Amino acid sequence: MAKLENREALKNLRNSLQAKFQESKKKLISLCAGSGCGAYGTAKVHEKLMAELAEQGLENEVEVKLSGCHGFCEKGPIMVIHPEGIFYPQVQEQHIPEIVEHTVKNGELVKSLIFKDPATKKKIIHEKDVPFYKLQKRIIFGNNGIIDPTNIQDYLSVGGYAALEKVLFDMSPEKIIDEVKESGLRGRGGGGFSTGIKWASCRKHEGERYVICNADEGDPGAYMDRSLLEGNPHSVLEGMIIGAFAIGSNEGYVYVRHEYPLAVKNFSMALESARELGLLGKNILGTGFDLDIFISRGGGAFVCGESTALMASLEGNPGLPRAKYIHTVEKGFRQNPSLLNNVETWANVPVIINNGADWYASIGTEGSKGTKIFSLVGKVMNTGLVEVPMGTSLRTIIFDIGGGILKKKKFKAVQTGGPSGGCIPEKHLDLGIDFDELTKVGSMMGSGGMIVMDQDTCMVDISRYFVEFLKDESCGQCNPCREGLKQMLDVLNRICEGNGREGDIEILEELGGMMQKFSLCGLGTSSPNPVQSTIRYFRDEYVAHIKDKKCQAGVCKPLFYYEIDPELCNGCTLCAKRCPEEAITGKKKELHELNQDKCIKCGICYDVCKFNAIAIR
Amino acid sequence: MVPKDKGLMSMEHFVEIDWQKVDEIIEKYNGNREALLMIMQDISDIYNYVPPDVVPVLVNKLGVRESLVYSVATFYKTISLEPRGKYIVNVCTGTACHVRGADKIMDALEGHLNIKEGQTTDDLLFTLQGVRCVGCCASGPVITVNQKTHGGLDRASALDTVKSYDQCIS
Numbered sequence: 001m002a003k004l005e006n007r008e009a010l011k012n013l014r015n016s017l018q019a020k021f022q023e024s025k026k027k028l029i030s031l032c033a034g035s036g037c038g039a040y041g042t043a044k045v046h047e048k049l050m051a052e053l054a055e056q057g058l059e060n061e062v063e064v065k066l067s068g069c070h071g072f073c074e075k076g077p078i079m080v081i082h083p084e085g086i087f088y089p090q091v092q093e094q095h096i097p098e099i100v101e102h103t104v105k106n107g108e109l110v111k112s113l114i115f116k117d118p119a120t121k122k123k124i125i126h127e128k129d130v131p132f133y134k135l136q137k138r139i140i141f142g143n144n145g146i147i148d149p150t151n152i153q154d155y156l157s158v159g160g161y162a163a164l165e166k167v168l169f170d171m172s173p174e175k176i177i178d179e180v181k182e183s184g185l186r187g188r189g190g191g192g193f194s195t196g197i198k199w200a201s202c203r204k205h206e207g208e209r210y211v212i213c214n215a216d217e218g219d220p221g222a223y224m225d226r227s228l229l230e231g232n233p234h235s236v237l238e239g240m241i242i243g244a245f246a247i248g249s250n251e252g253y254v255y256v257r258h259e260y261p262l263a264v265k266n267f268s269m270a271l272e273s274a275r276e277l278g279l280l281g282k283n284i285l286g287t288g289f290d291l292d293i294f295i296s297r298g299g300g301a302f303v304c305g306e307s308t309a310l311m312a313s314l315e316g317n318p319g320l321p322r323a324k325y326i327h328t329v330e331k332g333f334r335q336n337p338s339l340l341n342n343v344e345t346w347a348n349v350p351v352i353i354n355n356g357a358d359w360y361a362s363i364g365t366e367g368s369k370g371t372k373i374f375s376l377v378g379k380v381m382n383t384g385l386v387e388v389p390m391g392t393s394l395r396t397i398i399f400d401i402g403g404g405i406l407k408k409k410k411f412k413a414v415q416t417g418g419p420s421g422g423c424i425p426e427k428h429l430d431l432g433i434d435f436d437e438l439t440k441v442g443s444m445m446g447s448g449g450m451i452v453m454d455q456d457t458c459m460v461d462i463s464r465y466f467v468e469f470l471k472d473e474s475c476g477q478c479n480p481c482r483e484g485l486k487q488m489l490d491v492l493n494r495i496c497e498g499n500g501r502e503g504d505i506e507i508l509e510e511l512g513g514m515m516q517k518f519s520l521c522g523l524g525t526s527s528p529n530p531v532q533s534t535i536r537y538f539r540d541e542y543v544a545h546i547k548d549k550k551c552q553a554g555v556c557k558p559l560f561y562y563e564i565d566p567e568l569c570n571g572c573t574l575c576a577k578r579c580p581e582e583a584i585t586g587k588k589k590e591l592h593e594l595n596q597d598k599c600i601k602c603g604i605c606y607d608v609c610k611f612n613a614i615a616i617r
Numbered sequence: 618m619v620p621k622d623k624g625l626m627s628m629e630h631f632v633e634i635d636w637q638k639v640d641e642i643i644e645k646y647n648g649n650r651e652a653l654l655m656i657m658q659d660i661s662d663i664y665n666y667v668p669p670d671v672v673p674v675l676v677n678k679l680g681v682r683e684s685l686v687y688s689v690a691t692f693y694k695t696i697s698l699e700p701r702g703k704y705i706v707n708v709c710t711g712t713a714c715h716v717r718g719a720d721k722i723m724d725a726l727e728g729h730l731n732i733k734e735g736q737t738t739d740d741l742l743f744t745l746q747g748v749r750c751v752g753c754c755a756s757g758p759v760i761t762v763n764q765k766t767h768g769g770l771d772r773a774s775a776l777d778t779v780k781s782y783d784q785c786i787s
Contacts, residue, residue: 035752035753035766036753036755036756036768038766039753039756039759039766039767039768039769040756040768040769073753073754073755073756074755074756076755076756076768217752218749218750219750220710220711220712220713220715220749220750220754221711221712221713221750221754222750222752222754223750223752223753223754223755226752257752258658258695259695259748259751259752260752261764296651296652296655297654297655297658298654298693299654299658299689299692299693299694299695299696300693300694300695300748300749301692301693301694302749313654314651315651316649316650316651316652316653316654316681316685316689317685317688317689318688318689318692318693319692319693375713375754375755376755377712377713377754377755377757378712378713378716378717379716379717383713383754383755383756384755385755415712419712449712449754451712451713451716453716457716462716465712465715466712469749472749473749475692602721602724603721604772
């Protein structure tokens with residue numbers, strides 16, 4: 001493509017692509033190529049689909065698009081057939097001939113593939129009617145399913161780079177910053193600091209300014225940044241270019257995890273095509289504004305999500321954080337003023353510019369504006385990425401969008417905010433979530449991970465799990481974090497092993513207070529959160545582990561045993577067949593017995609029994 | 618799994634380094650010392666580890682201290698200074714996979730490969746690692762083998778997945 005020299009050229013290109021997109025009568029098959037669906041086999045489905053279309057001579061009549069993440073990752077690979085919007089989840093190779101024969105050729109539905117809502121058992125034909133999507137407000141994530149992320153023309157055809165055009169030609173840098181300030185946008189990486197204020201303070205400082213995108217998505221259980229970079233990289237890039245123009249920066253970096261190869265690939269392609277079109281480089285659209293952006297790949301260190309550690313890593317050093325007496329907006333990367341925002345924050349910027357601060361501020365709550373993408377995962381029926389307005393209740397997200405708990409088990413808690421977040425119990429399910437409300441109940445927004453836990457999750461084990469994670473990830477510079485986490489883990493390990501002592505809960509609380517007050521960086525100061533929040537809401541479980549030596553969830557192996565409930569066992573023999581240790585014996589249709597000496601508590605019997613006859617004691 | 622061809626490829630046998638390739642990688646980043654980590658990642662993509670013989674070359678060409686190379690190599694999890702298997706099996710132990718039974722997958726694979734987490738089979742075919750979140754949280758439990766992700770696993774399908782790589786070679 002030829003370089004765009006001025007405003008008119010960009011406008012003309014976009015208008016013609018938009019018109020083409022809207023007029024196109026071609027059938028379009030959108031097949032999700034995000035990492036979630038990829039794990040379920042998109043590549044094979046795509047290959048088969050192309051072969052089948054070619055064989056039927058339909059390759060010129062049907063357009064196939066490998067799109068970004070649709071969000072409903074649980075049901076991958078996902079296929080949507082436009083213009084009707086027919087939604088086929090969990091498509092496998094063997095379904096392709098039927099889909100082509102019936103739906104593509106004759107416009108008929110393949111009945112066996114129609115989505116069945118697990119909650120209501122109703123069949124749902126169109127994507128827009130699926131409850132998972134219906135209750136969402138997808139202003140950031142919406143285009144993911146429509147566009148091919150590797151094609152800049154697709155992004156332009158849905159109105160892409162209109163916001164960039166607007167800021168370059170119609171707005172002063174000060175006006176842009178005011179607009180972002182007024183929108184009420186707060187940092188989506190976890191801090192929740194006002195984005196506009198951050199931009200303004202970076203612009204104020206003299207030096208070679210940098211814009212940086214934090215894509216070191218390390219929170220286990222959160223993957224919205226990955227999906228945005230993979231599925232709509234230009235939306236993030238457009239946000240960064242606008243940010244660079246607003247603060248007066250000519251160089252930018254995207255710090256992305258090496259473990260996200262597809263994100264690296266798609267974003268690299270986005271950079272390349274933007275350079276080709278002249279949206280990056282020297283004299284962008286003839287305005288005299290120069291900017292280039294580069295990718296830096298992180299090396300799998302959680303602490304590098306922290307701003308000062310990230311910048312140390314960008315400079316080619318180990319990612320060690322420093323005390324922030326001087327903020328990175330003043331002295332960050334290469335000792336220069338640096339503006340660091342998270343992937344999702346950057347992706348919000350074009351939306352704000354296009355629709356205006358007032359429109360944006362009308363979504364959400366008093367203190368938190370706009371939408372937030374949550375990664376709804378764990379023991380919930382419909383897992384995936386969910387974008388809802390700030391203030392939506394946990395209940396709506398987990399039960400209405402998420403379809404409730406898997407296997408009709410009982411909800412126990414939802415963990416938000418990543419390893420440094422907290423576990424929220426059932427009594428707070430009606431909480432409208434935003435930055436401030438989550439903090440009030442002892443958790444935090446973090447980057448938007450939302451891990452649902454049921455009766456089979458042990459809260460002491462979960463807190464042990466997070467402390468172990470953080471102990472491994474602590475950079476080791478400061479004592480409170482390095483030693484505090486190690487001591488906490490020792491105490492939690494002994495509780496889980498059945499050697500808990502009276503006073504252990506108090507030790508954990510005391511350690512936590514110390515770490516919170518005296519650690520060097522955010523990782524350390526927030527690291528006791530998972531322990532403190534589980535003690536706050538699930539103290540009984542800690543007491544049961546320590547005093548009664550019982551783990552009711554059946555997770556801490558020394559603290560429970562399995563037993564067959566004589567009332568419920570109907571002698572189906574399934575457990576006996578699957579037991580790897582031959583610990584279960586019994587005749588067909590007769591009560592089975594479990595030999596405790598042989599049992600290794602692997603839990604297979606508990607998982608396979610359809611009659612809840614395996615009891616945890 | 619029984620380690621095979623033990624005599625042919627033991628852990629003591631380090632790889633033959635293609636110095637031209639190493640130079641090309643350094644060149645690709647213009648010898649920029651800020652790219653040290655990425656250069657090591659690219660070398661690692663070829664050999665599955667950073668052969669210690671490369672370190673003096675990095676010191677020279679990038680103009681950095683040897684201590685910096687080692688501190689970067691040991692700080693970041695994606696870099697290993699010891700040989701790893703042809704197939705690096707990463708069991709995701711992120712929170713979502715954890716609550717859906719990642720430890721059971723790890724148990725099963727440890728048993729099958731007859732190694733513990735963090736170890737490599739004697740035939741240098743498989744390295745088994747626990748990693749924190751590969752970002753496929755909705756499809757958990759998940760494992761990755763090199764760069765390919767396999768989701769929605771249980772013990773049996775995890776074993777089948779790893780076995781399928783085993784068969785690729787023999």
